[in-house]
Amino acid sequence: MRRGLFKKSWQVVARKNIGKKLRFEVFKRDRFTCQYCGQAAPDVVLHVDHIDPVNNGGSSEVVNLVTSCQACNLGKGKRLLDDRKAVEIQREQLAAIEERREQLKMMLDWRTECAGFEAEQVDAVETIIKMRFSRVLSPQGRLDVAGLIKKFGMSLVLDSAQAACEYYKDADVAINKIGGICVCKKRDEESPGMGKFSYVRAILKNRCNYVNEGGLKDWMETAFSWGLTPDAIVEVAKLAKSWTAFQNGMFKLCCEHSEEYRSRFSTEDQESPNPFESTDY
Numbered sequence: 001m002r003r004g005l006f007k008k009s010w011q012v013v014a015r016k017n018i019g020k021k022l023r024f025e026v027f028k029r030d031r032f033t034c035q036y037c038g039q040a041a042p043d044v045v046l047h048v049d050h051i052d053p054v055n056n057g058g059s060s061e062v063v064n065l066v067t068s069c070q071a072c073n074l075g076k077g078k079r080l081l082d083d084r085k086a087v088e089i090q091r092e093q094l095a096a097i098e099e100r101r102e103q104l105k106m107m108l109d110w111r112t113e114c115a116g117f118e119a120e121q122v123d124a125v126e127t128i129i130k131m132r133f134s135r136v137l138s139p140q141g142r143l144d145v146a147g148l149i150k151k152f153g154m155s156l157v158l159d160s161a162q163a164a165c166e167y168y169k170d171a172d173v174a175i176n177k178i179g180g181i182c183v184c185k186k187r188d189e190e191s192p193g194m195g196k197f198s199y200v201r202a203i204l205k206n207r208c209n210y211v212n213e214g215g216l217k218d219w220m221e222t223a224f225s226w227g228l229t230p231d232a233i234v235e236v237a238k239l240a241k242s243w244t245a246f247q248n249g250m251f252k253l254c255c256e257h258s259e260e261y262r263s264r265f266s267t268e269d270q271e272s273p274n275p276f277e278s279t280d281y
């Protein structure tokens with residue numbers, strides 16, 4: 001029993017020796033969650049556990065340390081609890097409460113640190129707006145920008161903010177357009193040229209009673225695969241008076257641009273020049 005108690009207090013000493021900063025790093029890495037059972041602070045008291053035990057020669061370097069809840073860490077020592085004096089148990093419980101309080105503070109600091117980083121990112125976007133329009137974002141504007149950064153990533157949002165500020169003369173319009181530009185840039189990244197999809201669609205919707213969005217996507221992808229540029233498609237859209245006229249225009253453009261396309265898709269039957277299944281009307 002004596003030996004058991006000694007071992008227990010030695011474990012506590014070893015844990016304290018790890019140092020507050022290192023413990024914080026381990027907890028942060030493990031997101032304040034016990035890596036054995038998945039319970040998280042502040043529901044449970046967290047310990048830093050040596051994967052390879054110290055008395056086995058395990059080091060106290062961060063790679064040998066893992067976040068463990070008290071129950072998981074001391075699981076093996078549970079049978080020692082039985083015949084311990086009440087006062088020792090109480091002392092241990094007080095220490096656990098103190099530990100929990102300290103860990104809650106650590107976790108709040110961590111959250112603040114994360115929030116600070118997010119605020120810095122929003123500040124960077126705001127700087128672009130400030131330089132162009134000499135004004136700052138509203139609280140709602142800051143929330144919106146933070147949401148965009150989460151969704152699209154920092155560099156895409158910065159590029160889009162820059163583009164919006166260069167293109168639009170009104171600050172509110174520019175700020176409101178950042179999200180839409182992010183969507184276009186993302187689309188363009190995933191499928192080059194498709195960044196112009198919304199633009200072409202908008203032109204067609206202005207000019208035609210009916211626009212087949214799926215068909216437009218197919219036409220654009222086909223045209224790109226035959227080496228046509230987004231701007232060439234924009235020109236066809238600007239002349240189209242109907243969806244059918246747009247399709248005819250696209251077919252003509254592809255034929256003009258590529259001999260191979262013409263020989264492959266051009267038929268005697270000029271009634272239906274569309275290589276895709278006719279989906280209009």
Ligand SMILES: [Zn+2]
Nearest residue numbers: 034037069072
């Ligand atoms: Zn656990």
